Amino acid sequence: MTATAPSGSAARPLALPAPRPRSDWDAWGTEPARLPAGAKAILATLLPGKAHPIPRRAHPRLSASRLDDAALAALGEIVGDDHATRDDALRLLHLGGKSTPDLLHRRLDETQSAPDAVVAPADHAEVVALLAACDRRGIAVVPFGGGTSVVGGVDPEAGPHRAVIALDLSRTAALLELDETSLLATLGAGTTGPQAEELLGARGYTLGHFPQSFQYASIGGYAATRSSGQASRGYGRFDELVHALRVATPVGDLDLGRAPASAAGPDLRELFLGSEGAFGVLTEVTVRIRPVPAATAYGAWTFPDFASGTAALREATQRGIRPTVLRLSDETETRVNAAMGGHLTRLRGCLAVATFEGTDAASAEGTRSELDAVFAAHGAKSRGEDPARSWERGRFASPALRDTLMDAGVLAETLETATTWANLATLKSAVSDALSGTLTAGGAKPIVLCHISHVYPAGASLYFTVVAALSEDPATQWAGAKDAASRAIGDARGTITHHHAIGRDHRPYLEAEIGPLGVEILRAVKAVVDPRGIMNPGALVASGAASGSGAVDPA
Numbered sequence: 001m002t003a004t005a006p007s008g009s010a011a012r013p014l015a016l017p018a019p020r021p022r023s024d025w026d027a028w029g030t031e032p033a034r035l036p037a038g039a040k041a042i043l044a045t046l047l048p049g050k051a052h053p054i055p056r057r058a059h060p061r062l063s064a065s066r067l068d069d070a071a072l073a074a075l076g077e078i079v080g081d082d083h084a085t086r087d088d089a090l091r092l093l094h095l096g097g098k099s100t101p102d103l104l105h106r107r108l109d110e111t112q113s114a115p116d117a118v119v120a121p122a123d124h125a126e127v128v129a130l131l132a133a134c135d136r137r138g139i140a141v142v143p144f145g146g147g148t149s150v151v152g153g154v155d156p157e158a159g160p161h162r163a164v165i166a167l168d169l170s171r172t173a174a175l176l177e178l179d180e181t182s183l184l185a186t187l188g189a190g191t192t193g194p195q196a197e198e199l200l201g202a203r204g205y206t207l208g209h210f211p212q213s214f215q216y217a218s219i220g221g222y223a224a225t226r227s228s229g230q231a232s233r234g235y236g237r238f239d240e241l242v243h244a245l246r247v248a249t250p251v252g253d254l255d256l257g258r259a260p261a262s263a264a265g266p267d268l269r270e271l272f273l274g275s276e277g278a279f280g281v282l283t284e285v286t287v288r289i290r291p292v293p294a295a296t297a298y299g300a301w302t303f304p305d306f307a308s309g310t311a312a313l314r315e316a317t318q319r320g321i322r323p324t325v326l327r328l329s330d331e332t333e334t335r336v337n338a339a340m341g342g343h344l345t346r347l348r349g350c351l352a353v354a355t356f357e358g359t360d361a362a363s364a365e366g367t368r369s370e371l372d373a374v375f376a377a378h379g380a381k382s383r384g385e386d387p388a389r390s391w392e393r394g395r396f397a398s399p400a401l402r403d404t405l406m407d408a409g410v411l412a413e414t415l416e417t418a419t420t421w422a423n424l425a426t427l428k429s430a431v432s433d434a435l436s437g438t439l440t441a442g443g444a445k446p447i448v449l450c451h452i453s454h455v456y457p458a459g460a461s462l463y464f465t466v467v468a469a470l471s472e473d474p475a476t477q478w479a480g481a482k483d484a485a486s487r488a489i490g491d492a493r494g495t496i497t498h499h500h501a502i503g504r505d506h507r508p509y510l511e512a513e514i515g516p517l518g519v520e521i522l523r524a525v526k527a528v529v530d531p532r533g534i535m536n537p538g539a540l541v542a543s544g545a546a547s548g549s550g551a552v553d554p555a
Contacts, residue, residue, distance in 0.1 A: 013188070017173050017198050020216075022216070023148070025092045026060075026103065027400070028399040028400045029399070031400075042336065042467070046410055046469045047408075051408065052469070052472055052474070053407055053470070054107045054470065056107055060106070062112050062114040066158075066162060066163040067163045071139065075119050083122075085118055088114075090118045091115055094114070094115050094147065096149070096154050097149030097153055098147065099152065100411065103406065104474055105475070113155075115156035116158075120170060120171045121172065122172065123172060124246055127283050138534070140164035141536070142155070142164060142536050143277035143282075145220050146218045146221055149225070151501055151506050152539070155504060157536075159533060161534060169220055171190065172191070173218075177286070178203065183290065184286055187219045189220025189221075189283050192219075193211070193217055193222075204292055206289065207235075208229070208290060209235060210231050210395075211228065211499070213227075220282045223238060223242055224273075224276050224277055225499070232453075237454075237499070245257060245286070246285075249281075250529070250531070250534060250535065251530070251531065257269050274502075276503065276536060276540045293324075294358065294360055295357070296356065298355055298385035299371065300353045300354075300385065300387035301372075301375050301381060301382055301383055302380065302381050303375075303380050308350075309328045310328065310424060313352075314455075316374045316375070317455045317457055321370045323356050326453075326455055327452065330428075330451065333351075333465070334351045354371060354388060410468070411466075411470045416461055416464065416497065416500055417431065417494035418454070419494045419495070421458065427489070427494045428462055431462070431489060431492070434487070435448050436448055439466060439481045444469050447467045448464060449467075450465075461499070482505070496509045504538050507538075
């Protein structure tokens with residue numbers, strides 16, 4: 001139930017959301033995912049020999065806390081003693097993100113590296129005070145929202161400091177302000193995706209941001225990673241939705257964004273969007289909202305091949321046709337979905353699905369008709385609404401399958417990139433070849449799937465899923481494949497990440513994209529707003545890296 005401030009009150013917050021569960025410490029979500037009926041056939045092709053399943057660890061051992069009583073008490077004075085703790089049950093839920101390396105470490109390592117304490121501020125003022133206290137005491141701070149990073153973005157790394165805390169932002173979850181004239185809402189950074197939709201939906205509005213991590217990720221996390229939701233064609237990327245930011249840093253705070261457009265120098269919001277907690281903590285985010293759509297239509301088509309489907313998406317996008325969701329699976333992804341069972345069993349070629357929102361049924365149907373005409377001109381066959389509706393029902397379920405597949409000895413992981421339309425086929429081939437060439441195990445080749453799910457007039461994203469038999473050394477196995485794919489992305493002039501962010505995993509490849517001077521600019525910003533380097537050490541920029549050091553990991 002949503003708690004609401006009295007009618008007409010100007011008090012902050014306007015409303016508080018119902019609590020949301022946290023994901024398990026060693027898996028995505030809180031319930032094991034069931035493999036679809038058709039998955040057994042796929043597993044049989046991947047595991048012709050001996051499987052190497054990795055069981056979950058029942059009783060983890062955590063690293064001992066290095067935070068002394070005096071430091072814990074000082075932090076407790078700011079947030080209340082109940083919200084600054086070294087309790088192992090809470091430390092366990094803040095071990096880091098949910099990438100395949102994260103999950104492997106939690107199954108394989110005897111001792112789990114945990115934050116030395118978990119501290120949960122209630123608002124911006126408490127965050128400012130905490131950062132000042134940690135800066136004085138030499139304590140590293142890792143801002144923690146939903147813990148859904150898949151690039152090592154929230155690892156409890158102390159760097160050169162004596163201890164590290166997880167700054168749990170869940171208590172900041174709230175609708176703080178609502179401007180119904182300007183269609184702007186200010187949300188606490190710890191508000192999760194479902195909480196934001198709950199708070200806004202009660203007033204007839206939606207944010208419209210639905211990444212695959214939606215059930216657990218937070219508003220602050222969306223901004224700090226430049227998230228892109230599945231409805232990006234209709235609503236835009238998250239950075240496009242941000243009107244204003246409130247930021248706390250170890251040396252002061254910032255209120256950025258006061259008008260819909262400005263020529264007041266470079267836009268400082270851009271320094272903190274995508275900064276991943278390395279420059280400070282995003283405590284409040286003001287976003288553009290819309291009325292909840294009155295009608296939604298659905299459509300699905302199959303193309304003869306990926307090239308014709310890509311050409312159709314490009315034409316539709318460049319003509320300004322705006323479905324809410326627009327996705328195209330390649331032949332392999334379409335076949336795998338077919339093998340999983342259900343209504344997709346008769347589909348061949350490349351499946352495209354789309355949804356269309358409007359102020360009424362006629363407007364939603366009108367957009368669908370426009371898209372249908374373009375698709376038909378490129379050889380597509382309409383498949384009705386069912387495939388799109390089925391995709392929408394299961395769109396947040398896929399990450400949990402990684403855990404179930406790992407139980408069976410199968411690695412399943414994703415990576416993403418983006419490039420221009422002209423370069424898309426080259427980039428897709430390069431990444432697919434890199435993954436296929438590095439993940440053969442036990443005589444079985446991996447299955448590499450790909451889809452387009454974010455489109456722009458100049459290009460599109462590519463989202464890869466790879467499924468392979470786990471080797472006896474799965475951490476090394478995936479590290480090699482990830483490195484090969486990342487280098488292939490750089491060589492083919494794709495971006496190292498379209499929406500997963502840099503974290504620690506992508507940091508070695510950042511200089512190749514932004515250049516040495518770009519890295520120096522990031523270091524210079526960090527030196528100003530975080531001179532002692534306590535903010536998320538090792539994320540985005542290397543912890544304690546010296547300018548011009550010539551280190552192998554230059555970022």
